[in-house]
Amino acid sequence: MGGAGVTAGATGSGVAAKAFYDQSVSAKHDAVAKLLDASLPVGSARQRPNGEKDKETAYKSNPIDLFRSDMDSCQKQRAAMKPGTLIRLTHRRKAGLDHAWLLVNLIALLVACKDACSQPVRHDAEATPSAGSTFMTAHHKPKPQQAAQTIASLRDALRAGNAQAVTQVTALVTGTQAPEVVQALALHAQERDGRALHDWARALLRAGDTQPLADVLARLVLGGQLQQPAPQRFNTATAPSTSHAPAAPYAPYTPAATLGYWAGVLQAALVSAAPDESARGKLVERLLAYAASLADATPAGRQWRMLNLDSNTARKMSPDTRLSNAMRPLAVNGIRANGEPDVETADESGPFSAFMGAARLVREGLERNAR
Numbered sequence: 001m002g003g004a005g006v007t008a009g010a011t012g013s014g015v016a017a018k019a020f021y022d023q024s025v026s027a028k029h030d031a032v033a034k035l036l037d038a039s040l041p042v043g044s045a046r047q048r049p050n051g052e053k054d055k056e057t058a059y060k061s062n063p064i065d066l067f068r069s070d071m072d073s074c075q076k077q078r079a080a081m082k083p084g085t086l087i088r089l090t091h092r093r094k095a096g097l098d099h100a101w102l103l104v105n106l107i108a109l110l111v112a113c114k115d116a117c118s119q120p121v122r123h124d125a126e127a128t129p130s131a132g133s134t135f136m137t138a139h140h141k142p143k144p145q146q147a148a149q150t151i152a153s154l155r156d157a158l159r160a161g162n163a164q165a166v167t168q169v170t171a172l173v174t175g176t177q178a179p180e181v182v183q184a185l186a187l188h189a190q191e192r193d194g195r196a197l198h199d200w201a202r203a204l205l206r207a208g209d210t211q212p213l214a215d216v217l218a219r220l221v222l223g224g225q226l227q228q229p230a231p232q233r234f235n236t237a238t239a240p241s242t243s244h245a246p247a248a249p250y251a252p253y254t255p256a257a258t259l260g261y262w263a264g265v266l267q268a269a270l271v272s273a274a275p276d277e278s279a280r281g282k283l284v285e286r287l288l289a290y291a292a293s294l295a296d297a298t299p300a301g302r303q304w305r306m307l308n309l310d311s312n313t314a315r316k317m318s319p320d321t322r323l324s325n326a327m328r329p330l331a332v333n334g335i336r337a338n339g340e341p342d343v344e345t346a347d348e349s350g351p352f353s354a355f356m357g358a359a360r361l362v363r364e365g366l367e368r369n370a371r
Contacts, residue, residue: 147172148184151196158199169200174215176224182216183254186261186358193365194265201266205273205283213266214290220259221327222301229300230308231329231346234259234355250358256351257358263327264362267320281319288326307332307343327355 141147151172157165173181185191201213221230237252250257274280292309295301307330308314314325331346347355 141172141175141177144177144180144184147177147181148188148191151181151185151200152188152190155190155196155199158196158203161199161203163203166200166203169196170204170212173197173200174212176219178216178219179224179255179258182220182262183250183258186258187250192361193369194261194268194362195366195369197262197265198269198272198362198366201269202273205269208283208286210283210287211290214287215294216262217266217287217326218291218294218301220255220262221304221329222295222298226295226298226301230304231331234329235346235348235351237350250354253351253354256347257354259327260355260358261362263324263355264359264366267323267359268363268366270319270323277319284319284323288322291326311343313343328352 142150151169154162154165154169158169182197185194185197191197204210204212218226221233222228223233234256235253236255238254270280270283274283288309292305295305295309308326308328314322317325329346330343332341333344334342336342
């Protein structure tokens with residue numbers, strides 16, 4: 001398209017198109033105008049007296065006529081324009097697509113996206129992203145049982161420290177459905193000892209990556225959306241979601257038992273990855289710091305952070321004890337004479353027994369497999 005001086009022979013429609021183009025690019029801070037400005041060719045055959053190049057448009061009449069026609073057509077349809085519509089329109093053209101049509105598709109798509117972004121967002125209960133989520137979004141993930149089966153199938157690869165398997169499990173087990181995936185693994189016949197998650201967690205800890213582990217921890221304590229108060233969630237008795245009731249200790253206190261399963265997995269992985277208490281303490285510190293940053297997104301999370309993670313009492317604990325303290329629900333029972341809150345454990349006997357029983361099963365299973 002073009003060369004020096006081609007605009008001199010442009011037809012009336014080409015001149016009109018140039019006027020349309022000039023009007024479009026006048027809004028320098030408009031993203032659509034910037035894309036249009038970058039789309040049309042510019043020639044620079046002459047020099048100004050000051051030595052700068054005299055830039056001018058360098059399109060011929062036929063291409064710019066087609067460009068203008070397609071632009072007008074897309075502008076009329078842009079209110080309903082979607083990527084799929086653009087693809088269908090493109091395929092209606094002959095195989096030899098020209099530059100103008102491709103660019104007008106891009107411009108129309110940008111306009112459509114810009115319009116869509118100006119509309120209020122409609123939240124869907126299942127599709128709403130969770131606060132602080134940095135991993136794979138829910139609509140890309142398989143169902144929890146399918147995710148658990150995939151993770152179980154990666155057991156040997158995870159034990160060997162396969163990086164691809166570690167990445168795959170991170171995508172499957174983190175995010176809003178973490179509680180359901182961990183529960184499905186706890187009930188999986190092959191994974192009741194927590195071996196796959198243990199080896200995944202150990203690989204991450206050896207690499208110094210605590211964020212996925214913190215994500216799982218926070219969501220097991222506060223629910224997938226980080227919105228359930230820790231005591232309420234821990235003490236909840238749940239009905240089985242399938243026709244087969246899960247075996248003890250997972251019925252009926254499923255949230256507490258699932259958290260206990262994760263406690264057994266995570267504590268064993270920490271000891272395996274960092275036998276030295278000082279090194280382990282640094283990992284726990286980073287893990288809990290990231291969990292606190294996630295929790296800050298919701299009122300329930302902020303309460304958990306203040307009581308379980310950031311209190312002076314918690315900071316004086318050993319790494320292992322501090323991690324256990326993060327998983328046991330606490331509540332304020334009143335105010336002491338010195339003005340400090342009177343904090344006490346808020347777990348009931350049944351859920352606490354389920355928590356401890358699940359953690360013990362994992363610990364015993366991992367020790368048995370290590371022999």
